[in-house]
Structure formats: structure tokens, C-alpha cells
Amino acid sequence: MTSSKNVVFDIVGTLVSYDNLYNAIDRRLGDRLRAEGIKPWLLGSAWMETAEREYTNLSISGRYLPYSQVFESLFYRILGMMGGIENPRAFASAEDLAYIMHEYQSLTMRPGAAECVQKLRDAGFTVWALTAADLKRVGGYFQKAGIEFPAENLLSCDSAGVGKPDLAAYRPLLEKLTVENGGKIPWFAAAHLWDVSAARRAGFKGAYCTVLEQEALTNLFGEMDVIDDTLPGMAEKIIAHQAEN
Template sequence: MTGPCVVFDVVGTCFGYDSVADKLENVLASHATISSDLFFKAWMSNAEVDFQRLSVLQKFRPHSTLLKKAFHTTMQDAGIASSSLAPADIDRLIAQYADNLTPRPGLAELMHTLRAAGFTVYCCSDASPERVQGYFAKAGIEMPIENLFSCDMCKAAKPDPKVYRMVKEKLASAELIVFAAAHAWDLAGARNEGFGTAYYTVGEDETCVEVFGEADVVADTLPQLASAIVQKWGKGAA
């Protein structure tokens, strides 16, 4: 690969959580101690914290293996008795997260715009390549498995520098590499390793940028993000 590349974060950036949140709302319907939206965010945060801490401790475990433990931690934090939810319901929620995330609006248009402009699209995710390819396949978007990089490949969690260095090594012949994400902390890790950065604002507020720094391009929708990337780094860009 010698041309320009864009590497996307996947979960939260290319795919959202609507399908999981809907099922979670049904499961938690009788538990008024916490909103399903807040519970979901806490669940994801607990899983991410465990994932990153294990990486720092050099005791890496795949993100998917931590979801059940994080769910029970969140139940405890929310004051929900562990016996009040059926184990099968929890398993179904985890399976929904693993297999059926919702494509973000404009995802197909973004891919078309970038590829038409000569960019090769890659992904770098906490999830396995097989799981990520399944998300794209269900969305009707072609994504070769050889274009999918996983934290599992280097046994480290983003934003560990090892992850971005792995991507650089695999794309060593690329003309340029842009990292795109909806997580300001993810882009901070990519920026430290010399990537161009593209920020999709869904799901975070301006305080995240204040903490982790500004990206080279910023957009509120995926089609706008694609246009901004092409304008800044595409052929003929100033």
C-alpha cells in the first residue's frame, strides 16, 4: 500500500449502540434506580477501564471477555441486586453488543467518498477482525479482513503507543496515515505517534477536546468528516 490511508476506530465511531441500548432499556424497565442510558455508559466505561488497566499491567485480555464482569460491576454501582436480572438476559445483551451494533448515519457514504478520492480505508479496534468484519457485512459495506487491525494483535489497549506503532508498521509504505475516531483520547494516542487526526463529534462534548487536544479536522457527521479529510489530505489539497 503506497497511497493515502484512513484508519478508523470502529465501536462508537463507525457503529453506535442504539440496538444494545434499546434491549437494555427493556431489561432494566423495572429498575428505576438508574436510567438505561446512564447504566449503559457506565457499563462501557467500566469495561474500558478494566481493559486499559490490564494492558498497563501487561496482563492483556480481549475486550469482549471483560463485558460480563463490567456489567455486574455496574449493577453493583447502581444498587441493582445481581439476582434481579436473569443471566440469560445479560448474555443476550452482550451478544447484541458483540454482533449487532448499529451503523452510524452516513457510514456507507463516508466509505464511498474516501475510496473514490483514492484513500484506502482501514480499521483499528478493540474488537477482533472477525467481529468488525461482521459489523460491516451486516451494514452491507465491503471491508476486507486484511484491512482490519485489532488490539488483540499487539496485546495492548488503546491509547497505548504499541497499538498505533503496530498500525504504522503494517502501513509502513503508505503515503500518509490519518486516524479517525469519535474518541478524543484515541486521537491523542494517534497524534503522539505522528498520525493526522480526524474527529467525529458524536457522543462527546467539547470538554473531551479540552482534555485530550484538538484534531486536524472536525465534523459533526460522517459524510462531513469524509469531505474534510479529502479536502485536507486528498490529491490536489493545498
């Protein structure tokens, strides 16, 4: 079926980088972590990946909680699982965690993110967002980067109380955009392959960027309509695909 000129983006991890979080962990705990043989980036990555899993598990079990609450609550558990840290709450103080969470509110756009959005808009596409993060925080990321993003085009899983990748999280926006565009199918774009894969199963066209995960494991997640290593390149391929179909 023909695709429409609507692209729904995941935001955090896709257009927005985690680098400021990892750098904050390094600034606050880096020397202590390295003394235990733990790279600050590894702690940050394990914390983020586990939070995404537990957020999803809570959602599918009927106990939906906002992602940021899940993320913050898991910090000491993940720290204690790093190995060698017997008392995580003595190793890192509440003030340390508060500092890191404050910096988490100030994540920045990936290189090429603004160009990606602009390329699509210049080609006549309407850009949307479906995020697990709270709308105020995500809206602040765009505002800080100087990227105009209409509030009505920014949606959070918090509103429906269903987290991605539950297919029910994608369907309301999919149905809205499909009906409004005469049955044409909108795009979903992300740097999380599980996210694009689920969106495709829900009915979206899928665009995947390897900027975060590096490898496109299509043997696990299935084929995508578009794959590229950069955000601007992904936008160009969406535009080209639209022109050919």
C-alpha cells in the first residue's frame, strides 16, 4: 500500500543522544568506577538497557509507570550488579544520583538530527514523535536545539499508559494518520531496531538508523523498508522511497 508523507520518530536514543548522561556519570563517579574496573559508559549502557526492559515488562503486566521513574529507581540495583561494589548506596550518594538525573534532563540532539528533520519537511513530510519520555522533557530537547516542533505532533506513551513495543502503543497514531491520509501508510523511524520492528508489525512503514546500535540484526527483527547509518541518510532514503512508490 502507498505510504504517506508522515514520519513518526522515536526521540531519545534516535534524534537525541545519551552522551550527556554518560558524561555526567563519568564526571561524578568516573574515578570511583574505574578503580573497580568499571567503565562509566558501561554502567550507563547497562542502566539504560535494563530500564527499557523493566519499563516494558511493567507495561505488559498492566503496571505502567513513567519511564523516568523506572530509570531512576533502578540505579542502585544496576550499580550493585556491576561486580565489586558490595554496598552501592555507600559507593554513590543520593546527591550523586540527583546530579546524574539532572544532567539526564539536558540530553542533546545527535549530529545530523536537525538536518534529518529539515530534509523531510523540505520534501513535504509532516514530522511526528512517539516517545516513552515525558512530553515536557522531550519538548525541551527540541527547544534547546532550536528545532521547531508543534506540541500537537509530540505524543508520549504516558498519555495512554501503554509502553512501546506493545503494538497497542503504536496503533492509535497509526490509525489517525492512515485515516487522515486516505488509507496511505505513515512511516516510523528509530535507532532502536526493536522499536521500528514493532511499529512495522503494527502497520507502519519502517525506517531504521544504525547510529546507536551499529548492526541491523534483521535476522532477529525482520526486514526494514529503509536502513541507513546516518540520520540525514535515512531521511534521504525515506524521501526516495516515497518518490518511487
